[in-house]
Amino acid sequence: MAERIVFKNVEAPNSRELETYRARGGYRALEKALKEIKPDDLIDIVKRSGLRGRGGAGFPAGLKWSFVPKESKLPKYLCCNADESEPGTFKDRVIIEKDPHLLLEGITLTCYAIGIHTAYIYIRGEMVFGARVLEQAIAEAQRAGFLGNNILGSDFHLEIYVHRGAGAYICGEETALMESLEGKRGEPRVKPPFPATRGLFGGPTVINNVETLANIPDIVLKGPEWFAAIGTEKSTGTRVFCVSGHVNRPGTYELPMGVTARDLIYEHAGGIRGGRPLKAFIPGGSSVPFLTAEHLDVKLDFESVAQAGSLLGSAGFIVMDDTTCMVWAALNLCHFYEHESCGQCTPCREGTRWMSVVLERIEHGRGRQQDLDLLLDVCSNIRGQTLCPFGDAALTPVESTVKLFRSEYESHIQGKGCPFAP
Amino acid sequence: MLSPAGMEKFQQLLKRYPNKQAALLPTLHLVQSEVGYVSKEAIDFVAGLLALSPTYVHSVASFYTMFYKEKMGKYVIQVCRTLPCALCGSRKILEYLKGKLGIEVGETTPDGKFSLVTVECLASCGTAPVIQINDDYYEGLNLEKVDRILEQLSRE
Numbered sequence: 001m002a003e004r005i006v007f008k009n010v011e012a013p014n015s016r017e018l019e020t021y022r023a024r025g026g027y028r029a030l031e032k033a034l035k036e037i038k039p040d041d042l043i044d045i046v047k048r049s050g051l052r053g054r055g056g057a058g059f060p061a062g063l064k065w066s067f068v069p070k071e072s073k074l075p076k077y078l079c080c081n082a083d084e085s086e087p088g089t090f091k092d093r094v095i096i097e098k099d100p101h102l103l104l105e106g107i108t109l110t111c112y113a114i115g116i117h118t119a120y121i122y123i124r125g126e127m128v129f130g131a132r133v134l135e136q137a138i139a140e141a142q143r144a145g146f147l148g149n150n151i152l153g154s155d156f157h158l159e160i161y162v163h164r165g166a167g168a169y170i171c172g173e174e175t176a177l178m179e180s181l182e183g184k185r186g187e188p189r190v191k192p193p194f195p196a197t198r199g200l201f202g203g204p205t206v207i208n209n210v211e212t213l214a215n216i217p218d219i220v221l222k223g224p225e226w227f228a229a230i231g232t233e234k235s236t237g238t239r240v241f242c243v244s245g246h247v248n249r250p251g252t253y254e255l256p257m258g259v260t261a262r263d264l265i266y267e268h269a270g271g272i273r274g275g276r277p278l279k280a281f282i283p284g285g286s287s288v289p290f291l292t293a294e295h296l297d298v299k300l301d302f303e304s305v306a307q308a309g310s311l312l313g314s315a316g317f318i319v320m321d322d323t324t325c326m327v328w329a330a331l332n333l334c335h336f337y338e339h340e341s342c343g344q345c346t347p348c349r350e351g352t353r354w355m356s357v358v359l360e361r362i363e364h365g366r367g368r369q370q371d372l373d374l375l376l377d378v379c380s381n382i383r384g385q386t387l388c389p390f391g392d393a394a395l396t397p398v399e400s401t402v403k404l405f406r407s408e409y410e411s412h413i414q415g416k417g418c419p420f421a422p
Numbered sequence: 423m424l425s426p427a428g429m430e431k432f433q434q435l436l437k438r439y440p441n442k443q444a445a446l447l448p449t450l451h452l453v454q455s456e457v458g459y460v461s462k463e464a465i466d467f468v469a470g471l472l473a474l475s476p477t478y479v480h481s482v483a484s485f486y487t488m489f490y491k492e493k494m495g496k497y498v499i500q501v502c503r504t505l506p507c508a509l510c511g512s513r514k515i516l517e518y519l520k521g522k523l524g525i526e527v528g529e530t531t532p533d534g535k536f537s538l539v540t541v542e543c544l545a546s547c548g549t550a551p552v553i554q555i556n557d558d559y560y561e562g563l564n565l566e567k568v569d570r571i572l573e574q575l576s577r578e
Contacts, residue, residue: 075440084545085542085543085545086543087504087505087506087542087543087547088505088506088543088547089545089547090545090546090547090548092545093545093546124545125451125486125488126488126541126544126545126554127545128557128558129557129558129559161438163438163447163448164447164448164451165447165486165488166447166450166451166486166487166488166489167486167487167488167489167541168485168486168487169542169543180447181444182443182444183443183444183445183446183447183472183474183482184443184446184482185481185482185485186485186486201440201441201444242547242548243548244506244509244510244547244548244550245505245506245509245510245547245550246509246510250547250548250549250550251548252548286504286505286543316547318505318506318509318547320509324509329505332503332504332505332508333504333505335503336504336505336542336543339542340542342485422513
């Protein structure tokens with residue numbers, strides 16, 4: 001089995017307890033860092049590892065940290081983004097529920113590197129159990145001296161708080177997350193200023209995804225060269241691929257980046273249900289373009305997936321067999337975005353509504369030939385016209401299915417209905 | 423409006439943030455956990471606690487789907503409708519629940535026991551189809567499992 005980093009403990013009995021985590025080498029990276037590594041050197045180590053954000057955008061983590069000014073009049077903050085809501089993505093929940101101390105250690109190392117003394121874990125409101133697990137783990141870590149004042153006898157201090165969201169997908173966007181944490185509607189901010197200079201409560205802020213932070217302890221312990229040797233040259237390390245939809249063994253698979261889509265579907269996830277042909281897959285959560293069977297040999301790293309015309313995003317890998325109607329799939333996701341649009345920007349708020357209306361009528365046999373160009377026109381009027389990436393995400397399922405499966409749309413229009421069984 | 427234990431939790435919450443406003447979401451969660459929903463009285467109460475205007479608290483509470491605006495059933499059944507669950511039969515689960523409970527989405531059974539709502543992706547796509555009932559996830563569902571869950575909850 002390939003080396004596992006963020007999932008290395010998840011199958012251990014009582015994996016969420018501090019004692020188990022310690023017995024498996026937990027908090028050794030923190031001990032090492034506090035004794036031997038200067039904060040600046042820690043940032044350099046993460047830079048050299050090549051670790052890129054696992055939330056979706058793939059931004060180099062060490063570089064992000066280095067944007068935070070050393071001196072600041074206002075307190076600096078870390079927000080751990082645990083608002084896992086991208087359809088098809090279900091990896092952070094596993095780390096949170098099964099190995100909370102790995103996340104806490106990752107957070108603590110990150111805060112030590114940047115000079116942060118308060119961190120918030122913004123967890124999606126629905127994950128009530130996960131929030132409870134984290135609260136318990138924080139209390140355990142505090143009692144054992146891994147959190148609080150004078151951590152492990154050093155002069156470093158840190159408090160970590162769990163903050164629950166309340167059912168808004170947009171709060172996974174980093175500036176919306178900060179607004180929400182401040183007790184406001186989760187509406188994204190205008191950038192600049194960027195969070196690194198002015199973020200939470202006005203202070204310099206770093207926002208990192210759960211999986212990103214869970215990689216830090218091993219990078220510290222085993223070294224950046226070890227980490228960089230896993231995966232591909234520019235997409236280093238492993239990735240937790242979340243496979244859902246029409247496969248025999250849906251679930252989470254931590255594999256080196258660069259594994260092919262074919263291996264992921266047919267070897268790891270056991271192939272398509274009932275041996276049916278593959279029709280389409282989404283490699284990086286619902287916000288990235290669909291791909292088809294001709295893309296099966298695409299390597300799943302940031303660069304290769306982008307080259308194939310999609311994005312690795314959150315590695316939420318949704319598989320659809322030949323019985324799936326692409327108009328229906330696009331409509332399903334369009335409803336999602338329509339429901340989740342924060343409503344701030346007109347192109348997104350109105351565009352998602354209109355795309356739903358048009359897709360609805362095509363799916364139900366009332367479509368017109370000119371509707372396809374109308375859909376693409378709406379897409380082009382959303383693209384780049386919104387404050388945050390949500391608008392571009394929302395148009396993606398529609399645009400990519402119209403482009404890849406135009407004849408299927410046309411047969412809905414000409415046949416006055418959906419040719420697929422519901 | 424909050425129990426003494428709830429007020430104690432509220433005081434603890436305040437210590438986590440540099441200002442009172444940031445405690446708004448956790449306070450709304452706290453009130454809803456005791457009262458069942460965010461009523462008009464709850465909004466006034468929370469506004470008073472945090473020195474915010476009721477209008478402001480309402481504008482924030484109404485942004486988030488988890489804060490209920492009206493009294494819900496004892497068990498709120500939340501059926502995920504997003505693509506991965508839909509590919510694995512969530513529509514059947516929803517239709518079955520509607521029939522079994524005799525209510526439409528957004529309604530509550532006359533005995534006040536069950537409310538039925540649809541929700542977006544619950545981040546549990548590997549065990550689709552998934553529903554959440556109050557705080558708990560029920561995963562890898564089929565119609566038999568739904569029967570068993572409803573039976574168990576009906577008895578409680």
